[in-house]
Amino acid sequence: MGTATSAPTVPPPPRRAVISADALDDLLAALRAAGFRPVGPTVGAGAIVLDELASAADLPHGRGSATAPGSYRLTERGDRAVFGHSAGPQSWKRFLHPARRRLLTADRDPRTGETSLRADAEIPVPYAFVGVRPCDLAAIKILNRALRRAPEGDRGPFIVTVECTEPGAACFCASAGTGPGCADRIGDFDLALLETDDENGHRFLVTVGSERGDAVLDAVPRDPVPDGMLEAARAAVAAAAGRMGRALPPTDLRVLLARSADAGHWADVADRCLACGNCTMVCPTCFCTSVEDTTDLTGDHAERWESWDSCFDIDFSYLHGGSVRTSTRSRYRQWLTHKFGTWHDQFGTSGCVGCGRCVAWCPVGIDVTAELAALDAEAATESGDAR
Structure with missing residues (x-):
């Protein structure tokens, strides 16, 4: 039954x-x-x-x-x-x-x-x-x-x-x-x-x-x-x-970015990027911070403050002996790869919601959708795939 x-x-x-x-x-x-x-x-x-x-x-x-x-x-x-x-x-x-x-x-x-x-x-x-x-x-x-x-x-x-x-x-x-x-x-x-x-x-x-x-x-x-x-x-x-001004390339961005660490296009972005950090400041999900201790002149009063920071800051990756990412190329690559790739490994989703703030408020007009599309096209050219 x-x-x-x-x-x-x-x-x-x-x-x-x-x-x-x-x-x-x-x-x-x-x-x-x-x-x-x-x-x-x-x-x-x-x-x-x-x-x-x-x-x-x-x-x-x-x-x-x-x-x-x-x-x-x-x-x-x-x-x-x-x-x-x-x-x-x-x-x-x-x-x-x-x-x-x-x-x-x-x-x-x-x-x-x-x-x-x-x-x-x-x-x-x-x-x-x-x-x-x-x-x-x-x-x-x-x-x-x-x-x-x-x-x-x-x-x-x-x-x-x-x-x-x-x-x-x-x-x-x-x-x-x-x-x-x-x-x-x-x-x-x-x-x-x-x-x-x-x-x-x-x-x-x-x-x-x-x-x-x-x-x-x-x-x-x-x-x-x-x-x-x-x-x-x-x-x-x-x-x-259907009336979006832009679109991400229709590919698995996690795979694309994992395979694009040595892509030549990063140098092209670095020639334009000012490493100002505007994109991270206006981003609704970027969360990085730094901590600073301050004291008064007597040394009897101290405070610890947390402030927004950015992976575009050369000192953000500072370790004993110096900064890990000294070039704009490496810092932009870190930001983009984390936002669209390794964020999935940490939190189970992409770190981008498509609001477009980073596009509008970049002083030199760098468009993440265009940069990802360029990386996708370079990867396709190297693999011989027609896109």
Whole structure:
């Protein structure tokens, strides 16, 4: 007699609703009432930057961005879009992994010579991240894994994602496997927004991704989802994947980079690269740091500080006797090989989410997708394969 098997349980569809653009203020108020500090995109220093949001008026209404290798410009869209821009120079890393933080303080009593040490406790700030792009949603998970943080669940930042329907010219998240589209990643976000502005008004389709997201949405004026809106939203996200400005070469990058240590193309990159480290500073997943001890003039007070560092810094690989990577060629190769290759060995994923920040904010316009394609072409030429 056979054994009866039960059908797999199909999770219920997530809760969805529609809110007006005016209800963004209600959303921010609901987040504050729940104990969160909303931060999100706003305009500052000629770019889209991340800062605390006092009201929805702080969001970049009607502003877009034009990106290209070595180029970023704010634009006027001519419409009311709130999230109609691509990634700016800052990522959510600045809140999750601050650029500089004190680790400990040491004080010596000049009379007794006794020394006391005090570690600086990390006091988590209850942030609400408003306007997280699909690529940055993936970057938050990757960064937390690299920092060996336990899953935060409801203790982590409240995440309001924004579906991407207008990728920038420097974006390549589709080929990186991180977007567009985040509403199906239930559990990775609390609320997901998709912005529409048509004859039916300026609205947001909201998808609930967690219990606390459900509770916050209950405090916001909302309407049911009209017929056809969900299907149109899905089509808009799917269409965005075909409008990426760039793409990674369709090959196993881990294998390619492992076999390309002596490729001649590294010298070509080194002739252009300034080793400035801009790409690592704007990258949402680069996590390297250095530690520095400082003392006051008396020698009785000392502090230990952790600061962002970069593998492009010649002293980053300094060991007894000197630096390991003395050439720009070797440092660029280390960064690219780690990001797309050995990151898999360490953390199980690629370290790149395809946000395009490193392309736009490179002073000399080095494009990682073009450099990987050049390495792939060189490898194909050497092996005799036609590409």
